[in-house]
Amino acid sequence: MPIWVVATLLAGLFQTWRTALQQKLRGQLSVNAAAVVRYLYGVPVGMLFVTLYLALIGGSLSSPSWTYLLYCVLGGFGQIIGTNLLIMSFGHRGFAVGTAYSKTEAVQAAFIALIFLGESFHALAWLGIAVSVGGTLYLSMAGRVASLRDVLAATVQPAALLGLGAGLAFALCALAIRAATQSLDGTDPTLRALETLVVINMMQTLMQGSWLVATERSSIPALFRTWRSSSQVGVLSACGSACWFTGFAYAPVALVRAVGQIEILFTLLFSRFFLHERMKRSDIIGALTVVAGVVLVLLGR
Template sequence: MPIWVAATLLAGLFQTWRTALQQKLRGQMSVNAAAVVRYLYGVPVGMALVGLYLLVFGGGLSAPSWTYLLFCALGGLGQIVGTNLLIMSFGYRGFAVGTAYSKTEAVQAAVIALVFLGEGFGALAWLGIAVSVGGTLYLSLAGRVTSLRDVAAATVQPSALYGLGAGFAFALCAIAIRAATQEIEGPDATLRALQTLVVINMLQTLMQGSWLAATERQSIPMLFRTWRSSAQVGALSACGSACWFTGFAHAPVALVRAVGQVEILFTLLFSRFFLKERMKRTDVVGALVVVGGVVLVLLGR
């Protein structure tokens, strides 16, 4: 199995696990504070991953350039903006719609990467991207829309527009991260990805931490009072991001994000076996479509 595929599958698992744990923090702190803990507690975990990798595989860190730092800053900001837009979409009681349309990120990333990075691939891979995104949309909207007219109506809802904006921001984030890993020198793409993770988490802590200090100073003590659960969220976030970044360093962004749609399968499995919720027929159909799309992506690679 190619390293980028394994890394992407692990990224989906870690992200689902982190999201489940982060639910516990929502009742204890604000949205911004809950986001900061991902980066704040992710920095030492990222450093530990870099140290462990160097210990096992050897090598050395690359000297960063100003262009590299700019790409890192853009990637970190893109993730922050995308997360905030997604949360804003939930405010319109459109959790499913906002989430569904944010998953168009894979298609948006494919187009942006083709234009700016020259990343092209075969027709089969393009079909796979479309199928996997379609399966995700089906999973999110099944039972909520019954016709193409309903789909069109859902698309112009504020929650959908914010979701599309979130997908665009996440796509730009992924492309900036790939550009950053290609900007620094070094023969080991995985090490470059891990180094980039630490730099971006530091910048994100500075950016969103400064905003938190300026607007919600009273929330800062909670970052440290909840250190036990916050540290777990930060660790899982860092591990998930390390896997995403590794995927971006080894393969085109659109392919990584398309395979990353399997995240929704982990969500369904978590719901079925840990929360003991029954799976609907639409869940099974949608899951099979997502898997089929991922297979097409891999065959078209």
């Protein structure tokens, strides 16, 4: 199995796990503070990954250029903006709609890469991207919309527009990260991905941390008071990002994100076996659709 597929599957698992743990921070930290802990506690973990990789696998650190640093800034800022837009969509009572439309990231990344980067995919890969995103949309909106007319009506809701904006920001973020890893002069794609993880997490800590200092200074002590839960979130966030970045280093963003839709399966399995929630028929249909889309992507890569 290609390394980017393994990395993407692990990324989905870590992201689902991190999201579950992050629920512990609700009520203890503000939205901005909860975002900062992902980066703040993720930096030392990323540094540890780089150190262990150099010790066990070998290699040498790359020499970053100004172009590389610019891509890192764009990637880190894009993730922050995408997260904020997604949270804003929830404020319009559109949690399901906002989340669903943010998952169009894979399709948006595919078109951006096609138009601006000249990346082309096999017809099966395009079909797989569409099917996997469609399955995720179905899972997110099943039971909430009764007809195609309702889906079209939901598309013009503020929650949907903000969700689409979030998907665009996440797509641009992923493309910037891929460009950053490719612009380094190192020969090992995995090491380049881990280096980029450390640099971007440091930048994000500075960017969102500065905003926190300027707007919510009273929240800063809580970042360290909740270190037990926050550090776990930071570790899982760093693990997930390391896997995403590795996937981007080896394969086109659209394919990585399409396979990454498998994350929804981990969410369903978590709810079934850990929260003991019953799976509905729509959950099974949507999950099988996502799997079918991922298989098509892998066949058409």
